[in-house]
């Protein structure tokens with residue numbers, strides 16, 4: 001006969017808020033109703049099991065939830081280490097009770113949260129333990145469960161705060177059935193469940209049943225006891241051969257618990273006499289983060305990424321930089337339920353930008369070499385290829401760190417040895433050749449810290465990643481002007497990418513002035529900016545609108561196509577300028593000053609102009625060539641071209657993005673590069689202010 005541990009609700013109340021159910025319910029439970037509901041549950045269970053009682057304790061209102069005492073298997077119990085201090089006082093009472101009742105008690109290390117049978121449920125048929133993590137229990141605790149209980153542990157990640165314990169949304173039943181609420185789990189965990197429980201044994205509950213705590217059930221052979229169930233769920237359970245007993249537990253629901261939480265099965269046996277499978281599911285790695293970890297927010301972001309991606313962490317060491325400019329160093333142990341998730345987490349940590357040295361083996365602090373795999377199909381990378389980001393990166397090859405050349409986002413890293421010299425280069429997938437050796441996984445890859453970026457950042461206080469409001473536009477303009485002046489004086493390289501709005505907003509004469517005065521070394525755009533600029537030069541209109549008067553000119557829309565036709569007749573913009581047809585404007589100045597430009601085609605293009613490159617791969621290459629070596633890029637009102645340019649620009653290049661739409665600006669600033677800044681304003685106004693500030 002089953003033995004169940006319960007605790008009378010003499011001191012039960014809602015005295016604190018540690019889960020969403022408790023919110024707004026402090027002191028709102030009725031002791032009398034709670035006592036009556038608990039007694040009814042007790043009496044119901046007593047018909048099918050023997051009940052043991054642990055004495056209630058004043059000041060420990062949640063002691064009623066005996067499921068959270070620990071996890072039991074045969075004569076062993078692993079006592080809970082509660083996540084919230086409010087419940088930690090329960091630990092000695094449970095420990096003492098189990099000691100006294102002849103259990104072999106295991107205690108987890110301090111600060112390693114694990115919440116007992118709330119987060120660990122034995123499968124009723126198979127020799128494995130389902131273990132939850134995400135809110136209360138740390139993933140690392142699962143290793144201890146596997147070792148101490150000598151059982152395979154299947155880790156499930158909880159993602160819905162309302163279902164903070166595994167037993168609130170997951171209930172293994174006899175006969176190999178499973179009652180559960182799938183949406184409480186991440187995709188990986190749902191797949192794990194589906195891989196272990198056949199479809200006809202999975203009884204998924206609706207949200208309506210889930211929030212009545214239908215999964216928080218007590219299962220004693222064919223009997224299921226729960227708070228409440230819809231008729232459809234009742235039907236499903238009955239047709240699987242179960243007998244359902246509902247007994248209201250509303251007072252306990254206010255604290256986030258129901259039938260299962262109020263009980264703990266004491267005589268848990270291994271489901272089958274099968275061999276003990278010890279399969280440690282956890283993959284762990286040690287990561288080293290170096291950088292301005294606290295003031296840049298990097299530490300927080302790194303830890304958030306680990307958790308968001310489904311892993312967990314333990315900070316092993318943290319050395320805070322002693323001075324403002326010195327860097328901090330942290331050693332973090334990352335755990336994940338499998339290798340694929342670990343690789344995903346590590347790739348994200350490298351992307352985040354701290355130097356991250358993966359230490360493969362705790363005793364050997366030598367980073368591993370990067371793993372290479374051969375390309376076997378042209379234009380297709382090996383499955384696990386490492387995806388590059390904008391940051392200067394090094395890879396480890398034969399024990400040496402090698403700097404990656406032509407760094408850009410969304411590429412692969414190809415390693416070659418030429419005459420004994422090792423070269424690592426970013427290459428786009430489409431450019432890969434059969435036989436290229438491509439870096440795979442994340443081992444032996446690190447981002448290089450750039451101390452000079454920090455110096456510049458503090459010098460240019462405004463150049464911190466973020467969006468400037470209208471009020472700050474003038475200040476930003478002053479800073480850009482000052483920066484550009486210095487770059488020009490030292491022969492720096494400034495690149496502008498611009499959309500047609502520059503012309504509509506009257507910015508063309510200002511951009512033309514910047515080009516004329518040597519502030520622009522390359523111009524990137526599309527068909528539209530060129531057509532509108534040339535139309536303005538020829539007719540004084542842009543898409544038929546008279547820019548002087550701001551009014552559509554009658555028959556003006558034809559100017560647009562006539563312009564295209566005229567340039568086509570001359571064969572190129574340059575030819576039209578040289579023939580004296582075009583006498584002003586942005587492209588006139590480019591031709592006159594010998595400033596190279598590239599016009600990338602798009603599906604929206606009319607014409608196109610003969611200069612517009614409709615082969616997009618070629619256009620991307622032209623853009624990349626013109627961006628190469630840029631010190632500063634000004635992005636003016638073109639979502640398409642600005643984001644395209646942002647993706648192909650390595651870190652270290654200052655970028656200023658001007659757009660009326662904050663979303664565009666944020667997207668660029670979100671590159672995480674501290675050198676990029678966004679200005680939400682009218683582009684015509686911005687250019688006017690910039691030219692004025694430069695005094696040209």
Ligand code: NAD
Nearest residue numbers: 499526527528602605606637638639640659660661682683
């Ligand atoms: P886009 O949508 O990529 O970008 C326009 C951007 O301008 C938007 O982000 C918008 O928020 C911003 N904007 C609007 N008003 C603004 C203002 N007053 N100040 C600052 N920002 C402002 O469009 P795009 O770059 O104009 O065009 C995309 C592609 O389509 C380009 O390749 C372009 O050449 C092509 N196109 C061709 C034609 C043509 O051939 N006739 C016409 C239009 C666009």
